[in-house]
Amino acid sequence: MSAQAVDVDNVVMQFGGLRAVDGVSLRVGVGERRVLLGPNGAGKTTLFNMIGGQLQPTSGAVRLFGRDVSKQNPYRRAHDGLARTFQITSLFPDMTVGENVHLAVRALSTSRFGMIRPAGAYPRIAERVADILAEWRFPAGADTRVSNLSYGDQRKLELAMAVANRPRILLLDEPTSGLSATETESVVGLIKGLPEDVTVIVVEHDMDVAFAVADLFTILHNGRLVTTGTAAEVQANEDIQRIYFGEGE
Amino acid sequence: MRPSLVAGAVAVAVFAVAAALGGLLSSYSTGLLIDCLIFAVLALGLNLLLGQTGLPSLGHAAYFGVGAYTAGLVMLHVSDSFWWGAAAAIAASMAVGAVYGLLALRTSGVYFLIITLALGQITFAIAFSWRSLTGGDDGLRGIGRPDLGLPGLNVDTTAGYYLLALAAAAAALLLMRLIVRSPFGEALRGIHQNPDRMAALGYNVWLYKFLAFVISAGFAGWAGVIFVYYKGFISPEAVGIVVSAEVTLMVIVGGAGTLIGPFLGAFLVVFMSHVVSGYTDRWLTVLGLLYICVMLFAPKGIVTLVGDAWRARRSA
Ligand SMILES: Nc1ncnc2c1ncn2[C@@H]1O[C@H](COP(=O)(O)OP(=O)(O)OP(=O)(O)O)[C@@H](O)[C@H]1O
Ligand SMILES: [Mg+2]
Numbered sequence: 332m333s334a335q336a337v338d339v340d341n342v343v344m345q346f347g348g349l350r351a352v353d354g355v356s357l358r359v360g361v362g363e364r365r366v367l368l369g370p371n372g373a374g375k376t377t378l379f380n381m382i383g384g385q386l387q388p389t390s391g392a393v394r395l396f397g398r399d400v401s402k403q404n405p406y407r408r409a410h411d412g413l414a415r416t417f418q419i420t421s422l423f424p425d426m427t428v429g430e431n432v433h434l435a436v437r438a439l440s441t442s443r444f445g446m447i448r449p450a451g452a453y454p455r456i457a458e459r460v461a462d463i464l465a466e467w468r469f470p471a472g473a474d475t476r477v478s479n480l481s482y483g484d485q486r487k488l489e490l491a492m493a494v495a496n497r498p499r500i501l502l503l504d505e506p507t508s509g510l511s512a513t514e515t516e517s518v519v520g521l522i523k524g525l526p527e528d529v530t531v532i533v534v535e536h537d538m539d540v541a542f543a544v545a546d547l548f549t550i551l552h553n554g555r556l557v558t559t560g561t562a563a564e565v566q567a568n569e570d571i572q573r574i575y576f577g578e579g580e
Numbered sequence: 581m582r583p584s585l586v587a588g589a590v591a592v593a594v595f596a597v598a599a600a601l602g603g604l605l606s607s608y609s610t611g612l613l614i615d616c617l618i619f620a621v622l623a624l625g626l627n628l629l630l631g632q633t634g635l636p637s638l639g640h641a642a643y644f645g646v647g648a649y650t651a652g653l654v655m656l657h658v659s660d661s662f663w664w665g666a667a668a669a670i671a672a673s674m675a676v677g678a679v680y681g682l683l684a685l686r687t688s689g690v691y692f693l694i695i696t697l698a699l700g701q702i703t704f705a706i707a708f709s710w711r712s713l714t715g716g717d718d719g720l721r722g723i724g725r726p727d728l729g730l731p732g733l734n735v736d737t738t739a740g741y742y743l744l745a746l747a748a749a750a751a752a753l754l755l756m757r758l759i760v761r762s763p764f765g766e767a768l769r770g771i772h773q774n775p776d777r778m779a780a781l782g783y784n785v786w787l788y789k790f791l792a793f794v795i796s797a798g799f800a801g802w803a804g805v806i807f808v809y810y811k812g813f814i815s816p817e818a819v820g821i822v823v824s825a826e827v828t829l830m831v832i833v834g835g836a837g838t839l840i841g842p843f844l845g846a847f848l849v850v851f852m853s854h855v856v857s858g859y860t861d862r863w864l865t866v867l868g869l870l871y872i873c874v875m876l877f878a879p880k881g882i883v884t885l886v887g888d889a890w891r892a893r894r895s896a
Contacts, residue, residue: 383780384779385776385779385780404779404784405776405779405780406778406779406780406781406782406783406784406785409779409780409781409782410782414780414781415780417777417780421774421776421777421780422774422777423769423770423773423774423777424773424774425773426769426770426773430766433766434766434767434770434778434781435781437763437766437767438778438781438782438783439782442763443763443764443767443782443783444763444764444791445762445763445764446758446759446762446763446764446765447758447762448762448763449758449761449762450761450762450763450765450766453763492781496782
C-alpha cells in the first residue's frame with residue numbers, strides 16, 4: 332500500500348482549558364483534493380497548523396508521505412514539499428511584490444545562505460521570479476510595496492508564494508475569503524490547474540468553491556471530525572445541515 | 581552612468597578626502613575621528629542584529645571587550661603582529677558570540693534584550709574580577725602599537741593610525757554591504773518582518789539569527805582590535821553597559837536597518853559626547869534626551885528621515 336500524502340493520526344491540540352482539536356484522524360492520498368468544512372472555531376486552522384508544523388500536537392502524530400514529522404520544524408516540512416497559505420495574510424509588508432516572490436523562490440535553494448554575491452545575481456532564481464511575476468500579473472507592478480497592494484492582490488501574492496516552489500502538498504486556509512467573484516473564480520481555476528500529483532487541502536466556507544475544487548469533504552465541529560463524504564453525502568446528511576449550513580455563516 | 585558606478589565613485593572620493601584629512605587636522609581632532617571610526621564599526625555590527633534582523637542586543641560591549649582584551653593579551657604575551665592579534669580577537673569574539681547567542685536565542689522580544697544585557701554584565705564582571713588575566717579594574721596597560729608588516733605605513737603616529745582605522749572601517753563597511761545585499765541579508769530582513777512566513781517557506785529562522793549574532797559579534801571584536809591598539813590600554817569600563825547603550829543609540833539615531841545610518845550615528849554620538857563633556861558630566865542624561873528626541877522626531881533614524889524628505893521633494 333502506498334503511503335498517504337498526509338496522515339494525521341489522532342491529534343489533540345490543547346490550549347489551556349480549551350481542546351481546539353480533539354482527537355482528529357485524517358488521511359489524504361497523493362494527488363487528492365480535500366476540502367475541510369466547519370463553522371468558525373471548529374479547529375480547521377489549528378489542524379492546519381499541526382500539519383504545517385506551526386503547532387506541535389499535544390498528542391497524536393502527523394505523517395507526510397509516511398514519515399513522522401510531528402517533531403519537525405515548519406522549515407523542514409517545507410523542504411519535504413509542503414507549502415501553505417495563511418488565513419490571515421502573511422507577507423513581508425515592507426518589501427516589494429518582487430522581493431516577496433524572490434524570498435519564496437529562494438527558500439528551497441542551496442544559495443539561501445550565500446553571503447557574498449548580491450541576492451539579485453543568481454540568474455536561475457531571477458528567471459523563476461520573473462516567470463512567476465509574468466504568470467500572476469500584479470497590475471500594480473512588481474516594484475510596489477506589499478503594504479500598498481490591494482487586499483485582493485495580497486491574497487493572490489499569498490497564493491503565488493505558496494506554489495512558487497511547486498509543492499507536493501499544498502494547504503490553503505480560506506484562499507477566497509474577502510475576494511470578489513472574479514478573483515474567486517481565478518483561485519478556483521488555479522487550484523484545478525495544479526499538477527495532478529499535488530495533494531491539496533483547502534479550508535473553504537464558500538460551498539460553490541468547495542464543490543468545484545474537491546471530491547471529498549471532511550467536516551469538523553468543536554474540534555472533532557464529524558464525517559468525510561462526497562458532495563451528495565454532505566448535502567444529504569442532516570447532522571451536517573444542522574451543524575454547518577444551519578448555524579455556520 | 582550607472583547608479584552603482586556613481587555610488588562607487590562617491591565612496592572612493594569620500595575615502596580619499598577622509599584619508600587626506602588625517603594629515604591636515606590637529607592630532608586631537610584626528611584622535612576624535614579615530615574614536616568615531618571605531619564606534620562606527622561596532623555600530624555597523626550591532627545593526628546587523630538590531631536593524632536587519634530585529635534582535636535588540638543590549639550587551640554588545642561584551643564582544644567589543646573580548647576582542648580588545650584578546651588583541652591586548654596577544655600583544656603583551658605572544659606577538660606584536662597586527663594580523664595575529666586581529667585574527668585571535670575576532671575568533672574569540674565570535675566564539676563568545678556563539679555561546680551567548682545559543683543562550684539568548686532561547687528567548688525573544690524583551691527577554692532577549694534582558695538576557696543580552698545580563699550576559700554583557702557577566703562579561704564586565706569577569707573582566708573586573710579575573711585579575712590574573714585581565715588586570716582587574718586596572719585593566720591591561722602598556723599595549724604598544726602593532727606591527728602591520730606593511731612597509732610605508734607607520735601607525736605609531738596618530739595620523740598614521742588614523743589611516744589604519746579608516747581602512748579597517750572601510751573594510752568593515754564593504755563586507756557588511758556584501759552581507760546585507762546577499763541572499764543571507766535578504767533573509768534576515770524577511771525574518772525581521774515575518775519570521776513565521778519565513779519558516780513556512782523553508783528558512784531555518786533560528787540558524788539565520790544565530791549566524792547573524794555570531795557575525796555581529798565578529799564585527800564588534802574587529803572594532804575592539806582597532807580600539808585597543810589605539811588606546812594602548814583596556815579596562816572593564818570598555819565592556820560596560822554605558823558602551824552598550826551608546827552603541828545601541830548610535831544605531832537607532834543613525835537609522836537601524838540602513839547601511840550608512842549606524843556609521844553616521846556613531847560620528848554624531850561620539851562628537852556629542854566630546855562636546856558635552858566640555859560643559860557637564862551628565863553625559864548619560866544627554867544621551868537619554870537624545871534618545872527621546874530621536875524617538876519623537878525621527879523614530880526610524882536620521883538617514884531614513886533625510887531619505888524620505890528627499891524622495892518627497894523629488895516626487896512633489
Ligand atoms: N493560539 C491559540 N491559543 C488559544 N486558543 C486558540 C489558539 N488558536 C486557536 N484557538 C482557539 O481554538 C479554537 C479553534 O480555532 P481555529 O482557528 O482552529 O478555528 P477555525 O476552524 O479555523 O475557525 P475560523 O473558521 O474562524 O477560521 C477557537 O476556539 C480558537 O479561539
Ligand atoms: Mg481558521
